[in-house]
Amino acid sequence: MTDTTGRSIPDFVPHAAEPVREHLAASTDLATFLQGAGLLTLEERRLIAAQALILLEQNYVHLPLKVAMHAINPVQRLRLLVHRLERQTAQTMPPEWMFHTELSEIFHSLGDLHTNYLLPQPFKGKIAFLPFLIERYADAQGSHFMVTHRAQGFSAPGFGPGTEITHWNGIPIAAAVDLNAARFAGSNPAARRSRGVQSMTVRPLLLHLPPFEEWVTVSYTDPDGTARELRESWRIVDNLPPFVDTDAVSAVAAAQGIDLEADEATRAKVLLFAPRVVAQAEAAAAGEPVPDLQAGEIATTLPKVFRARVVQTSAGTFGHLRIFTFNVDDLRTYLDELLRLIDLMPERGLVLDVRDNGGGLIFAAEFALQLFTPKRIAPEPVQFINSSLNLRICRRHQDDRQIDLGPWVASLDQALEIGAAFSSAFPISPEEGANAIGQRYFGPVVLITNARCYSATDIFAAGFQDHGIGPVLGTDDCTGAGGANVWTQKLLHDLLADDPASPYAVLPKEAGMRVSIRRTLRVGPNSGTPVEDLGVTPDALHAMTRRDLLEDNADLLDRAGQLLAGLTPHEVSITDASAAGTDLRLRVRTVNVDRLDVYVDQRPRASLDLADGHADLTVADAAAARSARVEGFVAGRLVASSTEQLS
The missing domain is CATH 3.90.226.10 (2-enoyl-CoA Hydratase; Chain A, domain 1)
Structure with a gap:
């Protein structure tokens, strides 16, 4: 399907949910997107690598830990990259994707999702996606990978939530997930595996280069037990905007x-x-x-x-x-x-x-x-x-x-x-x-x-x-x-x-x-x-x-x-507070507490043992108090607290 400009549009987009239909209609295929990539000059590459070296060598708080835990030397790798860039010319420098790949690999080697190289335009703000999501579950037979969501309007024979994926581009799905997980940062095996599953179909290009393959072949079993295959192309689209400007001095x-x-x-x-x-x-x-x-x-x-x-x-x-x-x-x-x-x-x-x-x-x-x-x-x-x-x-x-x-x-x-x-x-x-x-x-x-x-x-x-x-x-x-x-x-x-x-x-x-x-x-x-x-x-x-x-x-x-x-609820709350002359009268509701301590304007003023679910008490000379706090205890252990602003 094509739009009025002749651009290819996936069949599911005209049937997508109305709030996102126009947004998804602006997506492009991977090959078209990559035609506009590769904008960095050699001097710009040198500047980026030099700045990365400053950050890791002089600002990065986990450097000693990561060097020890993962037996890596990211600072030396950056020094070598800077040195090689100094010897390159505009004619001899490799394709830009190789520069991005090497710099990303150095950052990924840290296993730290806080410390990232963020790709420039045209990658910034884009996502690569397939119109379905897979997740992992486990049973007595081991791990399984199943379709849990699909974009509205997308369909294929016997393919939807509950579909079991068996292979990915001919690779058994569990192995494909592990291979994918190895490419991405994560502080422990569980984190890497989890991200490996997610990135099978959704990849933010701000942090990851586009997929090498323009499409994937997914092997799956339909509800009738029939083995089927689906070929689906990667699409590139602008992501929804972020909530916070993390670059601002604030x-x-x-x-x-x-x-x-x-x-x-x-x-x-x-x-x-x-x-x-x-x-x-x-x-x-x-x-x-x-x-x-x-x-x-x-x-x-x-x-x-x-x-x-x-x-x-x-x-x-x-x-x-x-x-x-x-x-x-x-x-x-x-x-x-x-x-x-x-x-x-x-x-x-x-x-x-x-x-x-x-x-x-x-x-x-x-x-x-x-x-x-x-x-x-x-x-x-x-x-x-x-x-x-x-x-x-x-x-x-x-x-x-x-x-x-x-x-x-x-x-x-x-x-x-x-x-x-x-x-x-x-x-x-x-x-x-x-x-x-x-x-x-x-x-x-x-x-x-x-x-x-x-x-x-x-x-x-x-x-x-x-x-x-x-x-x-x-x-x-x-x-x-x-x-x-x-x-x-x-x-x-x-x-x-x-x-x-x-x-x-x-x-x-x-x-x-x-x-x-x-x-x-x-x-x-x-x-x-x-x-x-x-x-x-x-x-x-x-x-x-x-x-x-x-x-x-x-x-x-x-x-x-x-x-x-298996847990017991505990509660204390002030249900009424009123002045009585110069005194303050409090009515307190309690649940499963045996002692009540009372503070007025942050000062301890009373403590009493409880026999039922309510307590009425008078605090002398406290009618003008600004706040009251009650704390409930069970066998000497603090289990509930409530503060009431009085004026």
Whole structure:
């Protein structure tokens, strides 16, 4: 099929969902797209390689760890690349794709999804895709790879959700996935395998070169057991735009912890396989009723960030809150919507689901933890690697109101004298903000993770586990293990824009780079343990089943429900506060607590043992108090807390 200009259009596009039809109609085939590629001059290649060397040698916080764990020498490889480029001429330089491939391989060798070479135009902002998605499940016979989604309008005989893939370009599918996984970064085998599956049909060209093959041949078994083959061409299209400008000199950009590949892939999957989310986001932005809600689903103003619903499981009725991303630029709007959704969840238990969440704003991840626990949240501290360049950056911004790097200056200055590898560790998230709201959900909570949880989501999962909020249920044996705050090369350039000795240069053709600038350390019982490469090990495991993939995680939610059913809810809440002369009268509702402590304006004022579910008490000379906080205990253990602003 062709459009009015003679350009080829896949047969499924005219039947695609209306919110994305026009967008997909602008896609091109791979051969046509590549005709416009190859725009870098030799001098531009030299500049890009030289800037990569600066970032890895002087800014990259995980360099000693990666060299030791993976037996690699990325800095020497970059020095050799720079040397070879110096000897090349415009006539002898190899094709551009070879330059991109070598530089990408050096970055991928780190096994760090925070530290990337970002391809220039025309690759930036594009995705390569096939009009279907495959996922992995396991049973007694081993691993299986199955079609779970297809673009609306796409069809082939016996091909759809539930179709088992057997071969990929003639290679047994399990081997093809492993070969694909080996090409991409990942901090552990589970993360690499998970990304290998995803990239079989969706590849963000910002981070990966286009596929070598123009089309793929997929062998599959239809529902009748007949072996069939499908030949499908790769298409190139603009991705949906990102939520956050991570290049800007801002507090949001400086507090990023995001797996860019996962963020790009998530937006691509919304475009291709979840157009209803696009429609819901457009409706929410226009203030219109949210369309196409499913059974038990609660409307949200941020459908690209949250999905909230009430689910029936074999163990009871619980809330299920999916957090797709922490990549938001308006922290207040995000927290307000999260609070609103929490208030609508069943009281008996909540499943927090952060699978495939590539992270985002570290504040958004760490500020959310307080809503589910009575304990005071300790944000994860972070460290710079010791280098004169990092010290120069921190000195320049030690009194910056947007990006305050002052806490790290003294230890970096000292490190140059005593030879310490890292600076002292201080949190990015302010502790006051991480505890400003307090507990808002009082039922038991289970967190679901997988190997695509990365960066700020690793931080969230680590904080959830380190503060003992509830059990962590994993569909893989580890999270993605991305433990860093990430900055772009452009942000680093702009942070030293007024420094005439700055080593950073503007990259050509909108090329980019990102680097792990500060490593994160865990708190509580795991205090001091780095998150990078280790990740978060779940307390319980669940292998994804065929039913999970076809019936909206039915078995997984049953498993989570069983964990919730074995936990006891605890609650304390102030139901009435009134002045009685100069005194303050409080009526407090309690559930499953045996002692109540009362604080007024942050000062301890009363403590009483409980015999039933309510407590009435009077605090002398407290009628003018601004706030009251009640804490509930069981056998001396803090289990619930609630704060009420009184004036």
